[in-house]
Amino acid sequence: MRIFDPHVHMTSRTTDDYEAMAAAGVAALVEPAFWLGQPRTNVGSFLDYFDGLLGWERFRASQFGVAHHCTIALNPKEAGDPRCTPVLDELPRYLEKDGVVAVGEIGFDSMTAAEEEAFTRQLAMAVEHELPAMVHTPHRDKAAGTRRTLELVEASGIAADAVVVDHLNETTLADVDAAGCWMGFSVYPETKMDEHRMVRILLDRGLDRVLVNSAADWGRSDPLKTRAVGEAMLVAGFTEDDVDRVLWRNPVAFFGRSGRLLLEDVRTELGAEHEGSSVLRGPRS
Numbered sequence: 001m002r003i004f005d006p007h008v009h010m011t012s013r014t015t016d017d018y019e020a021m022a023a024a025g026v027a028a029l030v031e032p033a034f035w036l037g038q039p040r041t042n043v044g045s046f047l048d049y050f051d052g053l054l055g056w057e058r059f060r061a062s063q064f065g066v067a068h069h070c071t072i073a074l075n076p077k078e079a080g081d082p083r084c085t086p087v088l089d090e091l092p093r094y095l096e097k098d099g100v101v102a103v104g105e106i107g108f109d110s111m112t113a114a115e116e117e118a119f120t121r122q123l124a125m126a127v128e129h130e131l132p133a134m135v136h137t138p139h140r141d142k143a144a145g146t147r148r149t150l151e152l153v154e155a156s157g158i159a160a161d162a163v164v165v166d167h168l169n170e171t172t173l174a175d176v177d178a179a180g181c182w183m184g185f186s187v188y189p190e191t192k193m194d195e196h197r198m199v200r201i202l203l204d205r206g207l208d209r210v211l212v213n214s215a216a217d218w219g220r221s222d223p224l225k226t227r228a229v230g231e232a233m234l235v236a237g238f239t240e241d242d243v244d245r246v247l248w249r250n251p252v253a254f255f256g257r258s259g260r261l262l263l264e265d266v267r268t269e270l271g272a273e274h275e276g277s278s279v280l281r282g283p284r285s
């Protein structure tokens with residue numbers, strides 16, 4: 001089983017986790033930029049973190065043969081903090097770097113006006129830099145947050161299928177599906193989505209435009225949950241090819257739009273249909 005975890009915060013995990021993930025079949029991952037568990041007090045704190053994602057974490061992953069990619073953004077939890085918002089001016093130079101495969105995580109945490117402004121500015125950066133966008137949905141007021149998210153995505157002019165709306169569940173997936181965005185599901189050990197609920201969603205909805213991740217971070221979480229979903233899919237009657245599609249080819253297709261995946265043979269993986277595709281629509285596409 002080859003696995004691409006499209007959302008996992010390795011900065012908060014140990015090197016033993018990398019080893020266990022590699023043994024379970026995880027050959028590639030995306031680490032979205034997020035907060036540090038406690039508030040940052042200055043822009044330099046972001047820059048050291050971004051440099052760590054691009055340097056140290058990529059090296060740590062490479063020791064186990066895991067291709068490490070990241071997304072760069074001002075995260076929703078800090079988007080309302082005036083000590084943090086000036087980092088928006090620093091993002092463009094990071095969005096040009098190798099291995100940066102999307103703008104993210106962006107979106108809403110508490111649905112404030114400041115969060116909305118940072119979200120809108122960063123969607124515009126995704127369009128400008130021709131990158132996909134990874135959008136976090138709030139754990140409270142998820143339905144309202146998801147609806148407002150989709151309105152802002154639509155207004156931004158980014159192609160709907162260049163956006164993944166993450167942390168979905170049974171109640172929020174239909175709106176995201178109807179909008180044409182990719183649907184991200186985070187599989188956790190004890191709360192929210194688990195691998196059995198995930199399999200039921202795949203049985204009901206199908207495999208198209210679905211990304212499954214562990215979202216592992218400092219909280220109780222499990223970076224092997226992607227593997228658990230693959231095993232549960234096989235038990236439920238899905239084929240090995242179905243598992244490969246969900247856990248490998250889907251994330252390769254989505255993040256491959258950046259043109260920055262650090263995988264060998266990625267052009268073969270993507271196939272001719274994605275050649276020359278752009279995240280833009282309208283005059284620039």
Ligand SMILES: [Zn+2]
Nearest residue numbers: 032034105215
């Ligand atoms: Zn996250």
